[in-house]
Amino acid sequence: MTALILDGKTLAASWEEQLTERVSALKNRSNGRTPILATILVGDDPASATYVKMKGNACRRVGMDSLAVEMPGSTSTEQLLAKIDELNNDPNVHGILLQHPVPEQIDERACFDAIALHKDVDGVTCLGFGRMAMGEDAYGCATPKGIMRILEHYKIDIEGKHAVVVGRSAILGKPMAMMLLEANATVTICHSRTKNLPDLIKQADILVGAVGKPEFIKAEWIKDGAVVVDAGYHPGGVGDIELAPLVDRVSAYTPVPGGVGPMTINTLIFQSVDSGEKAIA
Numbered sequence: 001m002t003a004l005i006l007d008g009k010t011l012a013a014s015w016e017e018q019l020t021e022r023v024s025a026l027k028n029r030s031n032g033r034t035p036i037l038a039t040i041l042v043g044d045d046p047a048s049a050t051y052v053k054m055k056g057n058a059c060r061r062v063g064m065d066s067l068a069v070e071m072p073g074s075t076s077t078e079q080l081l082a083k084i085d086e087l088n089n090d091p092n093v094h095g096i097l098l099q100h101p102v103p104e105q106i107d108e109r110a111c112f113d114a115i116a117l118h119k120d121v122d123g124v125t126c127l128g129f130g131r132m133a134m135g136e137d138a139y140g141c142a143t144p145k146g147i148m149r150i151l152e153h154y155k156i157d158i159e160g161k162h163a164v165v166v167g168r169s170a171i172l173g174k175p176m177a178m179m180l181l182e183a184n185a186t187v188t189i190c191h192s193r194t195k196n197l198p199d200l201i202k203q204a205d206i207l208v209g210a211v212g213k214p215e216f217i218k219a220e221w222i223k224d225g226a227v228v229v230d231a232g233y234h235p236g237g238v239g240d241i242e243l244a245p246l247v248d249r250v251s252a253y254t255p256v257p258g259g260v261g262p263m264t265i266n267t268l269i270f271q272s273v274d275s276g277e278k279a280i281a
């Protein structure tokens with residue numbers, strides 16, 4: 001079987017062209033105003049700094065502006081909440097991204113939830129999650145929404161399929177499961193206390209690896225013909241799933257790198273442009 005490669009890198013590049021046109025059209029009808037994404041990086045984690053930089057670069061590629069807020073690793077919850085409040089009240093800011101993880105002394109959930117719903121272009125608030133889960137209008141969490149967009153683009157059939165999500169984090173596993181449910185999949189969520197993980201994974205028509213451990217999900221656990229989505233990103237270009245032995249026997253898969261990662265960033269920018277368009281003109 002020749003598997004379909006769900007090529008997020010190429011797709012994100014082509015969608016950036018469309019976003020560039022939208023930003024340009026917005027500028028033309030609003031005296032040069034452009035959507036602005038505020039990115040907040042707390043502390044000096046090198047990987048987080050890289051991801052935030054990639055997000056700022058993506059803003060620039062589509063003609064948007066970004067406002068890079070950098071706060072020291074000693075920042076308190078109150079200080080971060082005050083910064084988010086300032087950005088919520090800044091009419092020139094259309095989206096707010098708080099890079100995860102924040103240093104451990106900070107109440108990350110309280111800070112995510114302080115982001116105004118209409119500026120929550122990364123889809124991290126409880127309110128946004130609840131609205132999305134109920135099928136109401138809200139920006140989706142960037143990685144799972146990016147995965148839904150890539151599945152939709154490649155016309156992967158979801159309705160009635162058994163989707164197994166391995167991982168239950170607030171910004172990946174849980175919203176992923178809800179989005180697949182909204183798309184009429186039958187969804188199983190697996191996690192660190194799940195018993196018989198290989199047996200459950202064997203049942204997956206669509207498997208999403210969102211566990212955050214390199215090649216934790218073994219190729220032999222995955223059935224022939226499955227659609228395999230790997231949301232992991234680890235040094236050395238490996239994901240959460242042992243992909244190499246699978247490429248000839250699954251029906252489709254996201255490569256690592258070049259699959260889910262670029263879709264995460266594209267979805268953040270896509271939702272920021274949407275927010276900017278709503279606020280500006």
Ligand SMILES: Nc1nc2c(c(=O)[nH]1)N[C@@H](CN(C=O)c1ccc(C(=O)N[C@@H](CCC(=O)O)C(=O)O)cc1)CN2
Pocket residue numbers: 051052097098099100101122124142143171233256257258259260261262263264265
């Ligand atoms: N507030 C958020 N924090 C975090 C999120 C998020 O969506 N919102 N996701 C992750 C990390 N992340 C974005 O922040 C991210 C990780 C990886 C990539 C990516 O494109 N990876 C490339 C490879 C990059 C390279 O090493 O060159 C790929 O997979 O092709 C994008 C975004 C945690 N925090």
